[in-house]
Amino acid sequence: MDSNNIEYMNDGSINLNLDVKLYSRDAILNTTYRFTHKCYINLQKYEEKTALIVFSQKNENNRDIELLVKEFLNELIDQQLRVDINNETKDIRKMIISEAFAPLENINESEK
Amino acid sequence: MKNQKKYKFLPFNFMRLNGSTLVTNMGGDFQILSNETFDKFINYNICPTDSIYLDLKAKQFIYNNSPNLPIQLLATQYRTKKSFLRNFTGLHMVVVTIRCNQKCKYCQVSSEDSDANEYDMTPETAKKCVDLIFNTPSPYIKIEFQGGEPLLNFGVVKYIIEYAEEQNHKYDKKLEFVICTNLSSTNEEQLEFCKIHNIYISTSLDGPAKIHNQNRIMENKCGSYKEVIKGLQKAQSVLGKDKISALMTTTRASLGKFPEIVDEYISLGFNSIFFRSLNPYGMARKYQEIISYTTEEFVSSYCQGLDYIIDLNLEGTLFIEEYARLLFKRILTPFATGFVDLQSPTGAGIGGAIYDYDGRVFVADEGRMLARKGDTQFLMGHVDDGYKTLFGGDVIRQTVASSCVECLPQCCDCAFQIWCGADPVRNYTTQGDLIGYRPTNEFCKKNMALIKYLLKKIHNAHDEVLDVIWSWITGTCINLNNLSETAENK
Incomplete structure (x- = not known):
């Protein structure tokens, strides 16, 4: 069985079970943000092994919900990559900003 | 796998373009990579002998030993990019x-x-x-x-x-x-x-x-x-x-x-x-x-x-x-x-x-x-x-605090971040709050499209078009004699 599993529900919604070893909470939320204008997304649970996300149509004229879930999964890969890059570089990013604005450290003193 | 890394990453954002991937960093440097090269890049498979390796290193996307020098260089670039803040x-x-x-x-x-x-x-x-x-x-x-x-x-x-x-x-x-x-x-x-x-x-x-x-x-x-x-x-x-x-x-x-x-x-x-x-x-x-x-x-x-x-x-x-x-x-x-x-x-x-x-x-x-x-x-x-x-009041503080693209949803990992900006007033007027919602934000849509077009212009430009672009940036006239010579040689 796929570690990521898609279930088609009778009411037309789709349940997407994601393996949280592959996708972090941040990656899932970042991806969800990019799709909430296209369909309803309910992040029902994020547990030790799996996350359950329910997709349903906003109205009958909406695009095919299955296609949206596929696009969601594609986007999720890039979002997880961004999370990974950020995890690797976040300390350096903080150091760059600290170094860039170091001349402002005593700004409150100089204002007095 | 980790001990085989040929390099380490410095902070960067990326964006998928048509058939290629744009990478940008905090200093404003950018590189357009083929999707294949981008895959090699993020999997630490670019070799020091590859020409793109030196580009990525020179532009502060990767480093080998100590990050100290790249941090200082990127900090200077970042400070320069934000120097419009100095004067209030x-x-x-x-x-x-x-x-x-x-x-x-x-x-x-x-x-x-x-x-x-x-x-x-x-x-x-x-x-x-x-x-x-x-x-x-x-x-x-x-x-x-x-x-x-x-x-x-x-x-x-x-x-x-x-x-x-x-x-x-x-x-x-x-x-x-x-x-x-x-x-x-x-x-x-x-x-x-x-x-x-x-x-x-x-x-x-x-x-x-x-x-x-x-x-x-x-x-x-x-x-x-x-x-x-x-x-x-x-x-x-x-x-x-x-x-x-x-x-x-x-x-x-x-x-x-x-x-x-x-x-x-x-x-x-x-x-x-x-x-x-x-x-x-x-x-x-x-x-x-x-x-x-x-x-x-x-x-x-x-x-x-x-x-x-x-x-x-x-x-x-x-x-x-x-x-x-x-x-x-x-x-x-x-x-x-x-x-x-x-x-x-x-x-x-x-x-x-x-x-x-x-x-x-x-x-x-x-x-x-x-x-x-x-x-x-x-x-x-x-x-x-x-x-x-x-x-120094609350209105100005709240407006400004809601407008740093570095921490706005979707803007925070956008590859255009270093070139772009936020308009909290427009967000408020068109979408009801200072932060806005990026996927349907027309201001975002417009600037994304324009920046993409300008990048394409730069990327595909002949020398003479680049001369025009640089003449705009520097405020100097282009040398039309050189241009016509270039055109004749083609």
Whole structure:
């Protein structure tokens, strides 16, 4: 069985079970943000092994919900990559900003 | 796998383009990689012998041993990119009246009739504005007169200029004045005053008569084109062409006609234009169905207009599109380019502030329009409140804190982040809150499309087009002899 599993529900919604070893909470939320204008997304649970996300149509004229879930999964890969890059570089990013604005450290003193 | 890494990452963002991937970093450097190369890059499979390896290392995307040097280099670049923040508020827009002799369909302030004198700023309020303005720590002060039509209250314009000049003996700032006027009521006395005081004129011209007259209308309901051209020519003859610039506003009538508009600008002696899209405020909302258009339609016209202008430059006419110049400078140079409407944090309040005729102070022009409808979200206070209360108050703090693209949803990992900015006022007006929702945000959609187009221009450009782009950035003429030689050699 796929570690990521898609279930088609009778009411037309789709349940997407994601393996949280592959996708972090941040990656899932970042991806969800990019799709909430296209369909309803309910992040029902994020547990030790799996996350359950329910997709349903906003109205009958909406695009095919299955296609949206596929696009969601594609986007999720890039979002997880961004999370990974950020995890690797976040300390350096903080150091760059600290170094860039170091001349402002005593700004409150100089204002007095 | 980890101990086999050939390099380590420095912070970067990426964006999928058509068939390739753009990577950008905090210093503003960028590289467009094929998707295949990007896959190798993120899997640590670029070899030191690959030519792209040296590019990525030189541009601070990767490092080998210690990150200390790249951190210092990126910090210097980042500090330079953000150096527009150093001076605080330099642009001070003073609304000396909201009376106007025109009734334009997209007016964002809903002006009053030209005889409604109760909407004029008084000399007392004007004095308080100037006193307040000189509290800014900025060594540069630009006072921009707006309206309505500011020349309908010329007495107060004169007063502010003379009083500011007098005050400046004490403060010694670099002081500049701009009058934003439709030029349809300008007289000799006003122009002579402008000449003596070295004042710049910014006027509005939407293009040839048939385009301009559709939206810019005199009080008597006739198009204003004839009056504006008469005023423009008079102003050019007294002040010189270099003291006068014009702004165009794109409406449905101008879509697809940008080349005609450019031709009109050139024939009137202008050497630049700003293809400006419609702001969704004031009268523009009322006439939305007649004058509005989709973001895609604007972008399509913009690209057509930009291509036309670049071709003109290649044929020897130096003419600039200002928004492209701003973005090209951001993309291709390490320098800071503060621009109130597109910077992070926003320029609202900390880059520019607006003083309404009644002494109320707003972080942005659009704020006073909202206030007229009863929404005081962007009202900093009144000139009587004093500098620290106004410029250190909650309104300016909240607006600025909501406008750092580095931590806004979706902007925070956007590869255009270092070149782009936020507009919390527009987010509030169009989407109901200062942060906005990016996937349906038209401001985001427009800037993403324009930046993509400019990147494509840079990426695919022949040397001569790059020469044109650099001539805009540096403000120098391109050498047409070299251009024609290059063309002949091809």
